[in-house]
Amino acid sequence: MTGLRLLKDQHKRITALFHNTVAASAGDKRTQFEQLAELLSVHLLIEERHLYPCVRMLGGDAAEIDRTTTDAHGIIKRVLVELFELSASEEVFDARLKVLSELTEQHFEEEENDLFPRVIERCDKAEIDALGLLLEASAQSFEQQGVARERMALDVLG
Numbered sequence: 001m002t003g004l005r006l007l008k009d010q011h012k013r014i015t016a017l018f019h020n021t022v023a024a025s026a027g028d029k030r031t032q033f034e035q036l037a038e039l040l041s042v043h044l045l046i047e048e049r050h051l052y053p054c055v056r057m058l059g060g061d062a063a064e065i066d067r068t069t070t071d072a073h074g075i076i077k078r079v080l081v082e083l084f085e086l087s088a089s090e091e092v093f094d095a096r097l098k099v100l101s102e103l104t105e106q107h108f109e110e111e112e113n114d115l116f117p118r119v120i121e122r123c124d125k126a127e128i129d130a131l132g133l134l135l136e137a138s139a140q141s142f143e144q145q146g147v148a149r150e151r152m153a154l155d156v157l158g
């Protein structure tokens with residue numbers, strides 16, 4: 001997978017996992033959420049590790065958009081970590097899940113409509129492909145080690 005396609009593909013998979021989790025029966029909700037939490041954690045971490053530093057170097061309005069998206073990540077991560085601690089049978093779990101779903105959906109739209117086009121506009125194909133390889137290698141590494149959720153919690157809780 002090249003360029004930013006990996007991130008767009010993850011956006012689609014995460015959106016589908018939100019739907020699955022919301023629609024899951026009480027007994028299956030936690031399992032569905034675990035899958036969602038793992039992929040969302042990987043996604044946020046690899047963007048922060050590779051995409052955002054690259055955007056910061058582009059400067060100008062791209063850097064301004066980066067500040068907005070970095071703030072959005074901070075909020076998404078805090079709600080995600082709150083959900084780690086909740087039982088899926090608690091009423092507040094569904095409410096927090098809805099908040100997380102809305103925040104994430106809005107964030108994905110901002111990235112796909114504003115941030116990614118700026119990156120594509122300012123970088124040549126080789127640079128975007130190199131970025132894509134870094135994102136992919138990092139995602140595989142997190143998935144193999146299964147440490148994304150723990151890293152995410154550490155980011156938020158210190």
Ligand SMILES: [Fe+2]
Nearest residue numbers: 047069107111
């Ligand atoms: Fe993001």
